Structure formats: structure tokens, C-alpha cells
Amino acid sequence: MKGKSVIVTGAGSGLGREISRIIAQQGGLVTAADINEAGGNETVDMITKAGGKATFVKTNIAVEAECEQLTKVALDMFGRLDGAVNNAAAGQNAARLHETDLKHWNHIMDVNLTGTFLCMKYQIPPMLEAGRGSIVNIASYAGLFGFESATEYCASKAGVMGLTRAAAVEYGHHNIRVNAVCPGLMFTGMQAEVLREKADVLNEIVGMTALGRPSRTEEVAESAVWLLSDSSSYITGVSLPADGGMAGSGVSRVTRDWA
């Protein structure tokens, strides 16, 4: 990633922070975005203290003007935009479909799906101008499998996979690659609290993996950085499961209710 300018959304915690750290460690220039100002600044401090280069832009990815501004800051700061990892997302509310209110559904779609679209909308023009670029969207194993009490989240992540495929076709001829990573279980953010309290749910999800364990966040982050980098130069349009073999092994036991 040496000298590459990359936007990472949701960089204020969890997977986004880890992806930002790895990119900076490899000599990349990170524009870290998050709605959480404290978390985003912390990520930038971490990177800077380790000798890397990063800047923070407070961004709500559900707001178009803020996505436009995010790309503008990356260009002003580093003079180019080589890549982006669209990772920011909001979690599920653990309610059944018929009990999910429209406001919540809209919020999840606005952040996870429309937010990813809006980020790409402003990341792609400078890449078109440069004649190259690489985008990695973070989907989920929930985009590949159905889970109870997570319909809005599953639908939003399947949407991200569709968006990725279509954009790969649209921009492949312009030397812009668009891929996705579907993480399996990671102990990050809100997910960690839920899973620590619900050993049965945790065991069932781990039971769906071939490796028989949850991931370390850096294992998923490394996959995303590889897809972002030139090392994967002939790969576009894929949604890569980094899920311990849930999708690859075809193990698909249905989990119980998360509510």
C-alpha cells in the first residue's frame, strides 16, 4: 500500500480501525472516516504515533454532502485517491420482521446500503480521472446466509454484495476494481457485548465454521487489504467470505432466535 491514498469508513473502531492500521503500517495514506469523532481521532493518533500518515474526517455516510466532503478532504490532503474501504455499518436490532418498525429498517438501509452507494458515488470520479482504483466494500456472512431476527441487516448486506457486482461490471473497463469481503464472526463493537452475554448464540455461529472458532479482527482486515492492493489485480466483482469456512464448507445450520 506504499504511497497509496485510501479512504476507510467506520475507521473509529473494530475492523475499520484494524484495516486503517495495516494500510498505514504498509506505508499507505489513510483518510479515516467515522460518525464517532472520538474513535476516529483515536485511530489517527494510533497510526501517527506508530509513524504512519492518517487524517480523520467526521462523516455520517448516510448524508450525501458528507460523503462528497470526505473524498474532497482525501484529495486535498494526499493529492490522490487510489482506494477505499467502505466498512461503516449499523447493526441489527434483533427483532422479527413483523416487529421491525419502518424507521429502524430505513436507518439500517440508509447507513449500510445507501451509505456505501453514496461513498462510492464520490470515490469513483477521481478514480475515473486517474484511470485506476480499487474499492472494497464490507458486506457480511449475513449477506450470504439468513439469520433470524436480522432481516434488515441481512437484506442490507446482500444489497452491498449486489452493488459490488454491478459496480465491478460498470467500472472494470476503466481499470477500477470493486470487491467485497464478507466477514464472519468478529468480537468488535456492539457484537462483542451481545455475544458475550449469549453463549448459545456464539456457540451456534462458531459451529457453522469449518475452523471451529471466531476470527481475529486482523485476519479479516488482512483479506480486505489484500483485495484493495495490486496483489489481487485480476480479481473484481467478488464477495470474498472471510468467515472461517462457513460459506466455503457449505455448513449452514440455522441459528436460533437472536431476540
Ligand SMILES: NC(=O)c1ccc[n+]([C@@H]2O[C@H](COP(=O)([O-])OP(=O)(O)OC[C@H]3O[C@@H](n4cnc5c(N)ncnc54)[C@H](O)[C@@H]3O)[C@@H](O)[C@H]2O)c1
Ligand atoms: N463484528 C462482526 O462479527 C461482523 C460480521 C460481519 C460483518 N461485519 C461488518 O464489518 C464492518 C465493521 O464492523 P465492526 O464489527 O468493526 O463494528 P463496529 O461497530 O466496531 O464498527 C462500525 C463503525 O462504523 C461506524 N458507523 C456507524 N454508523 C455510521 C455512519 N452512519 N457513518 C459513519 N460511520 C458509522 C461506527 O461508529 C463504528 O466505528 C461492518 O460493515 C459490519 O457490518 C461485522
